[in-house]
Amino acid sequence: MEHIIAILPQKDLRNALFSEKAWKELEKLGRVTYEPDAERPPDDSRVRNLLADATICITSWGSPNLGESAMENADALKLVAHAAGSVKPIVSPTLWKRGVRVTSAAAAIALGVAETTLGWIIIAAKRGILATQVTRAGGWLKDMPFPPGDLPGKVIGIVGASHVGRNVIRLLNPFPVTVMVYDPYLSADDATALGVVKSELDDLMVRSDIVSLHAPKTEETHHMINARNLALLRDGATLINTARGALIDEPAFVEHLRKGKTWAILDVTDPEPPPPDHPFRSLPNVVLTPHFAGTVESGRSRIGDCVLEEIRRFIAGEPLRYEVRKEMLPRIG
CATH class of the missing domain: 3.40.50.720 (NAD(P)-binding Rossmann-like Domain)
Structure with a gap:
């Protein structure tokens, strides 16, 4: 089965998260789809297009909530790999109801x-x-x-x-x-x-x-x-x-x-x-200091590497290291 990996972050953030090496590894895992020249995060209509036939979705800061509207065409979606910390802005009842697994790069x-x-x-x-x-x-x-x-x-x-x-x-x-x-x-x-x-x-x-x-x-x-x-x-x-x-x-x-x-x-x-x-x-x-402790310079590529490894594990049928489940939300950030 070929996996389709939809990347929602806009161009500048996408480039900061994934090094050239990481990007090549990502392309080995499946067919990668994204908006090449997007300068801002996608709205629901653009997300619907990106998620059509996608089995894996990469989100990050600024990505919209994956609610009923955004998920309209996401029948094949099985994993959301969040290239940021808290998943609370992007998860929804629709996501959980469909059994989509979620992982975070908080670690x-x-x-x-x-x-x-x-x-x-x-x-x-x-x-x-x-x-x-x-x-x-x-x-x-x-x-x-x-x-x-x-x-x-x-x-x-x-x-x-x-x-x-x-x-x-x-x-x-x-x-x-x-x-x-x-x-x-x-x-x-x-x-x-x-x-x-x-x-x-x-x-x-x-x-x-x-x-x-x-x-x-x-x-x-x-x-x-x-x-x-x-x-x-x-x-x-x-x-x-x-x-x-x-x-x-x-x-x-x-x-x-x-x-x-x-x-x-x-x-x-x-x-x-x-x-x-x-x-x-x-x-x-x-x-x-201006909230810079964890996501500057190598910190962002470290996030991309974490997401890459979680996707690799998912495709290989291995346990995810940083899976977030619905029942965890009340006590995590």
């Missing part, structure tokens, strides 16, 4: 986010943000209100044993640190296997030198970091968020940061981007 994105997070954790442990503030103000080492440090002996609090969270834990393995994890879905056996201390959120906030957020955006996690538990942070602690801005009650966090006793490293906000006059842009104890 590939997680590697880049975790690497970025490790860099920030090291900088936070050294109090690099504070050191920069002091030297720019004309001071030097003796003028730092909190002494510089390093990673050994530190307590790192990981909120969410997600793909990213687990990769951060793995990257921290060479360092003599204590890793605490809050995740209500993490079993005691899994915590032991990961080599971490399973914790409640309040205890993690109290004990951690550095707190790093890696939970998904769900109703359950909305504003899980708030005025009450921010007050539990020790003086000199740093909170890192490379997950989703909505995890934090931002007005409460701004008030907390204005006291000048803790630091924040934020790659995400709610909304994005924040307004030009948002305090996160001007507070001296905040590092704000």
